[in-house]
Amino acid sequence: MKIETLAVHAGRKVDPATGAVAQPIHLSTTFERDPDGRWPRGFTYSREENPNRDSLEYCLAALEGGRRALAFASGLAVVTAVVQGMEPGDHLLFPDDVYYGLRRLVGEVFEKWRIDAGFVDMTDLEAVRAAIKPTTRLVWVETPSNPLLKICDLAGIAAIARQANAISICDGTFTTPVLQRPLDFGIDMVMHSTTKYIGGHSDVVGGALITRSDNYLFERCRKSQRTGGAIPSPFDCWLTRRGIDTLPLRVKTQSANAARIADFLVQHKAVEQVNYPGLAAHPRHELAAKQMAGGFGGMVSFHVKGGRKEAMEAAARMRLFIRATSLGGTHSLIEHRASVEGPKSKTPQNLLRASIGIEHSDDLIADLDQALTS
Ligand SMILES: *Cc1c(COP(=O)(O)O)cnc(C)c1O
Numbered sequence: 001m002k003i004e005t006l007a008v009h010a011g012r013k014v015d016p017a018t019g020a021v022a023q024p025i026h027l028s029t030t031f032e033r034d035p036d037g038r039w040p041r042g043f044t045y046s047r048e049e050n051p052n053r054d055s056l057e058y059c060l061a062a063l064e065g066g067r068r069a070l071a072f073a074s075g076l077a078v079v080t081a082v083v084q085g086m087e088p089g090d091h092l093l094f095p096d097d098v099y100y101g102l103r104r105l106v107g108e109v110f111e112k113w114r115i116d117a118g119f120v121d122m123t124d125l126e127a128v129r130a131a132i133k134p135t136t137r138l139v140w141v142e143t144p145s146n147p148l149l150k151i152c153d154l155a156g157i158a159a160i161a162r163q164a165n166a167i168s169i170c171d172g173t174f175t176t177p178v179l180q181r182p183l184d185f186g187i188d189m190v191m192h193s194t195t196k197y198i199g200g201h202s203d204v205v206g207g208a209l210i211t212r213s214d215n216y217l218f219e220r221c222r223k224s225q226r227t228g229g230a231i232p233s234p235f236d237c238w239l240t241r242r243g244i245d246t247l248p249l250r251v252k253t254q255s256a257n258a259a260r261i262a263d264f265l266v267q268h269k270a271v272e273q274v275n276y277p278g279l280a281a282h283p284r285h286e287l288a289a290k291q292m293a294g295g296f297g298g299m300v301s302f303h304v305k306g307g308r309k310e311a312m313e314a315a316a317r318m319r320l321f322i323r324a325t326s327l328g329g330t331h332s333l334i335e336h337r338a339s340v341e342g343p344k345s346k347t348p349q350n351l352l353r354a355s356i357g358i359e360h361s362d363d364l365i366a367d368l369d370q371a372l373t374s
Pocket of ligand 1: 196
């Protein structure tokens with residue numbers, strides 16, 4: 001089945017008890033046992049499993065073409081479970097421009113753990129190969145990267161990881177399975193912050209891990225989810241699953257809007273550089289076209305002529321674009337990334353990152369034009 005159909009149907013059915021077409025929200029924390037002590041309906045206690053979480057997990061696995069999925073309380077709760085699943089002394093390899101929250105988690109929360117975290121330019125396969133150690137057990141990839149929209153070679157990285165007997169995980173938050181399916185390129189597992197495009201309305205925080213096949217790390221993450229307890233609530237699962245119904249429609253519109261906006265920004269005289277993998281001038285445009293079969297995404301970043309002051313002032317003049325962090329909602333957001341990431345950020349001070357929404361692109365372009373021209 002095609003993704004538009006799966007997004008509507010996977011993991012949901014008419015409620016057999018009432019005929020309700022919209023899924024009921026199962027708030028019950030506990031489930032009845034049979035007289036013989038068994039739980040024949042499959043549910044015991046909601047930390048372990050819940051009908052709304054089951055539905056969401058089934059749907060996410062179907063969308064990614066994976067075998068199984070786990071829903072977590074946030075994207076970073078997935079990363080926490082993954083790191084906790086490693087052995088002391090294991091080497092974990094991350095992109096040098098990895099999502100800053102992941103770097104902070106690994107650096108600050110897991111500081112006292114005996115893990116060996118390395119950071120490398122993931123766009124350079126030779127550098128990745130050179131960074132592999134005999135102890136490397138995890139290779140993490142994010143493409144397009146945040147906020148510079150750099151493109152990494154998924155098949156190349158999957159092959160290097162496999163040869164090293166390491167598990168490869170792709171952070172698929174920016175693309176969603178509508179645009180790019182990392183498992184099709186040999187990546188072992190996909191992670192999502194469902195807070196972003198998958199939930200899609202900026203009203204629910206969540207995370208997910210989807211695996212292509214059974215492996216020890218996925219099993220440990222499952223244990224961490226159920227026994228460690230970083231689970232999403234039934235209502236969170238319901239909202240996220242409801243958001244998925246329109247995921248293909250939203251992402252395709254956001255992608256088309258972003259492509260038009262990138263073209264507009266390229267020729268604007270107040271703009272120095274535009275980062276968007278859909279531009280023919282992007283250094284990895286052809287690789288992006290191969291991997292991002294569904295489109296180049298709704299994220300655009302650009303460098304305003306001048307410095308931090310000029311970028312902040314342009315953001316301050318926006319009327320439709322909301323100045324806020326995060327991404328993937330129906331409404332367009334703009335953010336001065338360096339000041340969100342803090343003093344250690346390597347993001348250029350004149351860079352603005354835009355998450356393009358589903359508004360009409362004419363209105364978004366008019367807003368950008370007045371903000372950049374004033
Ligand atoms: C937001 C984000 C995360 C973290 O997810 P949370 O749901 O905020 O915990 C991870 N990776 C990327 C690319 C993100 O944008």
